[in-house]
Amino acid sequence: MSVSDQISVQLPYLRRYARALTGSQHSGDAYVRATLEAALADQELRKAIANSRAALYGAFTRIWSTGHVEEADSPGGAGLHENAAQSRLATIAPTHRQALLLTTVEEFSREETAEILDVTPDDVDALVAQAIAEIEGESTTDVLIIEDEPLISMQLEGLVSDLGHTVIGTAATHAQALELFERARAGLVLADIQLADGSSGIEAVEDLLKFGDVPVIFITAYPERLLTGERPEPTYLVTKPFQEATVRAAISQALFFGSSRPL
Structure with missing residues (x-):
């Protein structure tokens, strides 16, 4: 299987993660495109993400953490939920939500999640616990x-x-x-x-x-x-x-971006 074919297999799932993380298909897909462009320009990165799903998500995370991705205009304009998502996104540093989504929706191990987020496995446990506590306090x-x-x-x-x-x-x-x-x-x-x-x-x-x-x-x-x-x-x-934890994380993320209550 070619490098491009290996990456293509993982692309739908990276899009799923990116959309859940940003609360928007438009923004999520823009970050995925930026990740692919980075891989195209860096042969070593391309080899790494072809051989490791965690490396692909790690590359995405590094681009996501910069918060600077040019987005084309959304076809038909953004909906109310998408506008709310972008407003919400501008005020948060959602590392704990990344950890929860990675370990539930994307089913990475705590060690793989630690590699993706560049933290320790113990940090992952603490971040997931923080996200779960946040869920329990949601409206x-x-x-x-x-x-x-x-x-x-x-x-x-x-x-x-x-x-x-x-x-x-x-x-x-x-x-x-x-x-x-x-x-x-x-x-x-x-x-x-x-x-x-x-x-x-x-x-x-x-x-x-x-x-x-x-x-x-x-x-x-x-x-x-x-x-x-x-x-x-x-x-x-x-x-x-x-898994029930996956649905709980998805519900939390959807309501997080749909919420207008203060942080």
Whole structure:
């Protein structure tokens, strides 16, 4: 396998991480492009990230830490959630959130996470603990679950409730999702991609967003299909089968950027 092919395999997952970290597909993809440009200009870096997923994320982290990446104008302009994300991003130093996302959503070990963040494994433990404590202190919201598998739906309901949020309803189809959302507007949506009647969870969410901007987390067994960087795509993605810690981290990140409360 060529170097470019090896890197290409990891790109969808780096896009997932970058979008979750920035709260924006547009900004996240811009940092990923900057990482690839750095690799193109540095043969040693290119070799390193071709042989190590952690090295790829480490290169991204170094670029992310500079905070200086030129972004092209977003097609169609930024939504309310994206604007809120950028405002929030400008005031934080989210190392603890990086540690949580790396160890949960991206499933790196504490040693790999330490390499990526250039800290010690003990530092990683402390950072993750800080992020978890922050989650426990977050404001609660109403959540709509769009999922056609009853067992997964019940698992998500329990997880959301354990975090202190209120589930306003669960929908197995596009029509049910719209009906529930019209009845009670949610502050967060968890959505499967393929629904019971063959309808699309993505299309259901697009219709929900016509009523107002709300953070959405998509849950899918095939995240790479929605992480090409070639079209408007989800900001938050969780892979099935999922760990509860992964969903908790994604919920926290989505609500963090959607929150207007003071830091």
